[in-house]
Amino acid sequence: MARTTGSDGEKTRSAIDAAAKRLIAKIGYEAMTMRLLADEVGVQSAAFYRYYPNKQELLFSLMRDHMDRLLDAWEYESRKVHTPFERLSAFIRFHIRYHVERRDDVHIGNMELRSLVPENRAFIIELRARYENGLREILDDGLDAREFIIEDIALTTRAIIAMTTGVNVWFRADDRLTVAEIAEKYVQMGLRLVGAKNIATTKTGGQNVSVGPKIRTF
Amino acid sequence: MARTTGSDGEKTRSAIDAAAKRLIAKIGYEAMTMRLLADEVGVQSAAFYRYYPNKQELLFSLMRDHMDRLLDAWEYESRKVHTPFERLSAFIRFHIRYHVERRDDVHIGNMELRSLVPENRAFIIELRARYENGLREILDDGLDAREFIIEDIALTTRAIIAMTTGVNVWFRADDRLTVAEIAEKYVQMGLRLVGAKNIATTKTGGQNVSVGPKIRTF
DNA sequence: GAATTAATTGAACGTTCGTTTTATTAAGCT
C-alpha cells in the first residue's frame, strides 16, 4: 500500500502534534518511541519524516509554539489592567487558568527542557525568562507605588511562579473546586504574599472582599 | 580479565548509587544507559547486575531511600519545635535546606516518578503524601489555635510545598544569597501567606524581626 | 486522460538498548 484515500498533509501534521503532546506529557519524550507515536496517529512511523526532520525538532517545535502562544496570550490579557494590584491579580488568574487549560503543553515545557539539545534549550529558556519578567515588572511597579511590601523581588517572583505553576501537579477536573475558584484563592494568597495594601491579614479582618466571588472553602 | 585487584562489593555498590544519582539527575532515567552508568563507575555494565536485578529497581531504590531519609530527618527536626508559628518556620527552613543540600535526590524524586512502574510509583506517592501531611497538620493546628488565617488548608499546603520546592529549580551555590538566607526569606513569605499573627504586613510595619537574622536584600 | 505531485506504506538500515552467559581472577577461609 501507499497513499491512503482521504489522506491530507495538514490533518496528519496536526494529528501528529496532538498525539505527540499527549504521549510526551504522559510518558516523557525519551520514552515515546516513533512507533508508539505512529500507532497513536494511525500511520507508519516513516510518515512522520514528511513533517519533521527528526524527533528532536518535533519536541522543540511543540515547546516553542507553546511559549509563543503563552507570551501572546499574556500580552493581550495584560493590556486590560493597570494598577499593580489589578495586574498582579490578573497575572495569577491568567497563569493558573492558562496552565490548567493547557496542561500537556505546560507539563512538557517544565519536564522536557533537558531533552532539548543545548541550542534549543537556550532558546526556550530565553522565552521563559521573558514571561517571568512580566511578573517581575508588576512587582517592581507595585513596590515603587508603595502598594506592595516586598523584601526581595527576584525571590518573590520565583515564589509566585512556582506556587501557581504547582497547581498543575495536583489539579484534577473533578476536584471540589473549579479552576476559577482555585485561581481566586491563589490571587488571595499572592496578594497577601506581597503585602498588598488592601488585603487584610489580621485575625479579625478576614479576607479581602473586593476581589473575586465568595467561594465555598471546604 | 575478571575480578580486579582492590575490588570491593560495598564500595562498588555505593559508587553505582552515587554515579546513578548524578547521571539521572543530569540527563534523566531514560537517557541514562547502563553503559553510561558503567563508564561513570569505571566498570563493565555487566557488573551492575551483581547489585541490582535491573535498571528499574535501581531507580526505585534510590527514590525510596531518599524519601525514607527525608521523613526521618523531618521527624527528628520537628521534635524541637512546638507552637504552630515555630513549627511552620522550622518546616520551611528544613524543607529548603534539605532540598538544596540533596538536589540530585530531590530532582530525581520530582522528575522520575513517571519512570517508575505503577506499583513502585504508588509506593513513592504514599511516602510523599505522608511528608506533605506533616505540613498540613501544622496549618491545621495553627488554624485551631487562631494563630493563622487560612481559607483553604489543602491549597495552602500545596502552595507552600510548591513555592519552597521551587527553590531547587533556580538555586546555584554561587548565588548572591546563601541557602540559609534564602530559607529565612521564604519563612517570611510562608508566614505571611498564612497570616501568622505576629508578622506585620502594613506598609509601615515592615517585616517581623523575631525570626531569622537580618539579611542583605539585594 | 496523461503527467505530476502529495502522502503514505513496508521493509530494511546500522546502532544501541537492557540483560544474560561464561570465564577468570582476587580475596578470604581453613
Add this chain to the structure above:
DNA sequence: AGCTTAATAAAACGAACGTTCAATTAATTC
C-alpha cells in the same frame, strides 16, 4: 597451600531504537 566465595570482564543475546529508502497509490494539474 588448597578451597571457596566474591567481584568482575568480555562477549554475546534478541529486541527495539531513530531513521532511510524504494515502491505505490491518491489527488491534483494540464
